[in-house]
Amino acid sequence: MTSVNCLHTGGSVGGDSYFEDIAKKNNHLIKLYHFDGHKNTRIEVINNDRGVTNNHYEPLEITAAEMKICGESLELASKKLGRHLPETGYQRHLLERDYFLVNRSGATSFYSIGHWIDRTTGIIEGGTGFISELFLIRHPTYPMYFHCIESGLNYKMTLGGWMPIDSFPSPHGQWIGVGSRAFRN
Secondary structure: OOOOOEEEEOOOOOHHHHHHHHHHHOOOEEEEEEEOOOOOHHHHHHHHOOOHHHOOEEEEEEOHHHHHHHHHHHHHHHHHHOOOOOOOOHHHHHHHHHHHHHHHOOOOEEEEEEOEEEOOOOEEOHHHHHHHHHHHHHOOOOOEEEEEOOOOOEEEEEOOEEEEEOOOOOOOOEEEEEEOOOOOO
């Protein structure tokens, strides 16, 4: 299936699957980025059943060799966020996967759902915060949107930081949609 509109995501439950639902409703292609050992049930379903229900999906595997190239970018994001970067393991691989979402997708807009660590500094919690920072470093002028789970408020990144907006615009073109596993629609 070819599509001008394409969601790039990691395919986790919660925020990622919310954006997948939006993409499917709008007939967008969905590219799921994953790696060997990734605990992603959607990849398993897609690989086992190429039925009509999965015709929107295109899995993209990132090899172990590819994942080794993103250390410098992850270090920069970690420093800007004031967070510890895991040196190895599953959590590190998730962040390396996020590097490829930002740098390989060609996305020109970014949508996320999660929790603030600190609203005053605009720092977002967890992996959603890391990928948000990676996108901001790589594409500082591209539109970025964030939905805060606690307050239910939506935000857009501006030169002055995250500013409240009424709602997200409809995604189109090449876009990233990611979010907290804690999000339930």
